[in-house]
Amino acid sequence: MTDTLDPTVLSVETDQLAVETLRFLAADMVEAAGSGHPGMPMGAAPMAWTLWSRHLRHDPADPEWSDRDRFVLSAGHGSALLYGLLHTFGYNLPLSELRNFRKLGSRTPGHPEYGDTPGVESTTGPLGQGLAMAVGMALAERMTNARYPELTGHHTYAIVGDGCLMEGVSHEAASFAGHLRLGRLVVLWDDNNITIDGNVSRCSSDDQLARFEAYGWHVEQVLDGTDIAAIDAAITRAKADPRPSFIAVRTTIGAGAPGVEGTSKAHGAPLGEALLAETKALVGWDHPPFTVPLSVQQVAAQWVQLGEQAHAAWRDDFAALRKSAPDRAAEYRRIQAGTLPVGxxxxxxxxxxxxxxxxxxxxxxxxxxxxxxxxxxxxxxxxxxxxxxxxxxxxxxxxxxxxxxxxxxxxxxxxxxxxxxxxxxxxxxxxxxxxxxxxxxxxxxxxxxxxxxxxxxxxxxxxxxxxxxxxxxxxxxxxxxxxxxxxxxxxxxxxxxxxxxxxxxxxxxxxxxxxxxxLSRQKLPQDPPARFDGQLPVAVEIVATGSEVELAVNAAEALRADGVGVRVVSPLDRTRYAPDPSATVVSIEAGSTAVWQGIADVAIGIDTFGASGPGDDVLAHFGLSTDAVVSRIRAHLAGTGARPGEH
CATH class of the missing domain: 3.40.50.970 (Thiamin diphosphate (ThDP)-binding fold, Pyr/PP domains)
Structure with missing residues (x-):
């Protein structure tokens, strides 16, 4: 694949038209929904168009192709931008779905949801996690490449916002990515200097370029977020660098909307019919709502065709592997399908x-x-x-x-x-x-x-x-x-x-x-005494999990000596446990009894914070000893008037 478009379909005018298409698709979606976030898409549209029209290698006909490039919109509140891209580049997301933005049951939810929309690689919205998931995808690409170099060589891209970079998880993930030199990861920062409450300077003065450089990243800065050539060049340099790359792109939130652009007012509310019409008129946009002009469709279609060609070449590579190393090819297919191995x-x-x-x-x-x-x-x-x-x-x-x-x-x-x-x-x-x-x-x-x-x-x-x-x-x-x-x-x-x-x-x-x-820290027995003595009718059912099963078994032995029929149940998964309605049910778990109280007649556990001391002493302090548990059960049975062998 040559990652180059036919120059006859590229022009400054077409690029600008494509950017306006994405901006107004997003604004139209938010306007039709009566809610949403138009500001980020309107400011970030140039960088998104540059990435998708010149770099992102994908095949909309097969969104699950294993060697596709991944794109994560970490700033998930800008979901309308992603939906506009997916529609424009031929994913199965028709205009009817864009018109149903944020409607119940649509494939265009308020934030991107994995599994709801073809082409959405991850659920984003909680800020910062998209960046961290992109790091995971980039690591997975490197680990797959180490195992199947002939089938793996894609990039992972992400667009992040100021909020993503403030969240602590971004620091953890970015540090980790720099340490491993995940060089096929490219992160673009929508540097618009605005958060919901106002200007970023109200709460942060971080030098983000210095920060990422200190993590070991390659860094770039594009001071004009509308300069497609500059953004393109920065992404090209990033892809050539062996380190993960961070590109700061200076943008204007709500770009082009008079009185709103550059302010937090553009963040989370529709522009309103009048302002949207004025914004469109200022750039000469005279198309009906939800329009993708033909020339924009042509550029997107040609880029998609290049992706289809790359996918076809990959299929040839896989066919060659299947011929030369059928066992490796079969293992690759099994793993990609998520099928468990024999044995x-x-x-x-x-x-x-x-x-x-x-x-x-x-x-x-x-x-x-x-x-x-x-x-x-x-x-x-x-x-x-x-x-x-x-x-x-x-x-x-x-x-x-x-x-x-x-x-x-x-x-x-x-x-x-x-x-x-x-x-x-x-x-x-x-x-x-x-x-x-x-x-x-x-x-x-x-x-x-x-x-x-x-x-x-x-x-x-x-x-x-x-x-x-x-x-x-x-x-x-x-x-x-x-x-x-x-x-x-x-x-x-x-x-x-x-x-x-x-x-x-x-x-x-x-x-x-x-x-x-x-899982427990302390040793547990492998073969405790019998959990049920069939000689006595069941009067007490003790349900316990994990390390408390041993305690339940010991308590049961003491109660059986009293002539009480006891069954011990160890539900690996409590959701599959059904209490015996004919028995006194006792739960034992070294933790909160909040839900157990609705299940058991006697809920034995801990509803305060713990204490420092040897483990056995602490357990005994909180009543989790055989003697204490037996006393609790005997007292309950005495209070209900039950006799041994009765409930």
Whole structure:
């Protein structure tokens, strides 16, 4: 493919017409919806047109082509700009969808939503996360290239705004990208100096170019955001540099709208019919709303044709690989399709043993076994690989991306957002790990994993006050319950090797959403005494998860000595638990009882912050000992007048 358009379709006039097309498509969408953000699209249209008409290699007929360039609009409030681009460049997004902007059920929601709109690579809106996901996509490209260089060589582009750069996740992700020298990542900054509340100078005086240069990025500055030739040249230089690139493009929010341009008034409200008409008249735009002139269509169509040719050449490369190395080609297809390998269940069963060990250690054994049959499983930790049981050898470096391990550093939020980007890119199954208590740091990205139905696996260890001496700052109490409240997140808390292997199996089999594995620091028994004594009718059902299953089993033994029939239930996933309506239900979990109180007759847990001390002492302090639990249950049974063997 020659990334060059026929010069007969290019002209200053056509470029200007295309920019006005995108500006007014966006303004028309916002006006028709009665809400939205016209300012960013109107200011950023020249840089977006330059990128899409001269650099972005894609095939709208196949938006899932694995070696396409990726484009992420991190400043997702400017979604109308993205929808205008997708329509103009031939994606399956007709004008009727643009007219239905922000309407219920349309494919043009208020912020870009992955899965709703063809060509939208990620859900953006929470500022900064788009940039971090673009970093993940760029890393995925490098890791895929290390495995399949003959099939991989695309770029990742992103447009970010001032808000994206203020959010802390941008610092985490940009630092990480610079460290790994992700040279096929190009970020354009819509430098309009405006936020919702007013001028950026009210709250920030960062030198963004110096900041990104300090991260190890190649930096460029275009002082006139309407100069397409200058923007084009800056992108060309960026693509040639071996480092990630940051291009500051000075723009004017709401460009061309009298009395509004350059102010926060242009950010989040329609221009209004009169002002929009005046703005169009000033540039001689006399087309009806939602018009894409023929000459603009021709430029876009020719660029798309070049993308189709590149895709055809890629198909030839794949055919050659299939002929020369059929096993590698088949593996590539399997991985891209997300199909699990043969032998996964057997590999997981092989880790089950007899000796007591922490479920974080059981999880490490599962990971080691799975990696042997599943090379696409990649991930790492927020600088806690040894503690979370996710060690897997040397991590990827700027010189070698062939490893399956990623050293994210102490960047929990950045880690989770980057994992989303890798998952969205395709070709990998991903996991990230940290202590459960630090799930608070990554929660916004975990929420997007669920919202985008991405099968990211979160390995969250040190799961209760049994952490001990590190004290309440490191002892999760409310965390498991709060994670269960996230729609679409599968929360699994295993109690031993068998359940940990089952949890990994469920997590890997799931393709439509994330999974959180909640794992213990302390050792747990593998083969506790019988969970049900069939000699007695069930009067008490004790339901417990994870490390508290052992406590439930011990309490059950004591109650059976009283002549009470007890069943112990260990629901790996609480959503699949149905309490026995004929029994007294007792829950035991070393955390919040807020939801358990609606499930159990007796909810035993912790509804305050923890305390510093040895783990067993802390558990006993909060009533999580065999004697204390048995006393609670006996008192409840005495209060209800139940006799042994009765409910």
């Amino acid at each position: 996964l269940a057997e590999a997981l069963r092989s880790v089950i043993g007899d000796a007591p060990r922490a479920t974080r250690q059981s999880s490490q054994a599962c990971l080691d076994a799975v990696r042997a049959v599943m090379p696409e499983l990649v991930g790492g930790s927020a600088d806690l690989a040894g503690s979370t049981g996710t060690v897997s050898g040397d991590a990827v470096t700027a010189q070698d991306f062939s490893s399956s391990a990623i050293a994210f550093g102490i960047r929990e939020f950045g880690m989770a957002a980057i994992l989303n980007g890798i998952s969205l890119h395709g070709g990998f199954r991903v996991f990230g790990s940290t202590f459960l208590v630090f799930a608070d740091y990554l929660r916004p990205a975990l929420r997007l994993s669920a919202l985008m139905h991405q099968p990211v696996i979160y390995v969250l260890t040190h799961d209760s006050v049994a952490v001990g001496e590190d004290g309440p700052t490191h002892q999760p109490v409310e965390h498991v319950e709060s994670l269960r409240l996230i729609p679409g997140l599968q929360v699994l808390r295993p109690a031993n090797d068998v359940e940990t292997a089952q949890a990994w199996q469920q997590a890997l089999e799931r393709t439509d959403g994330p999974t959180a594995l909640i």
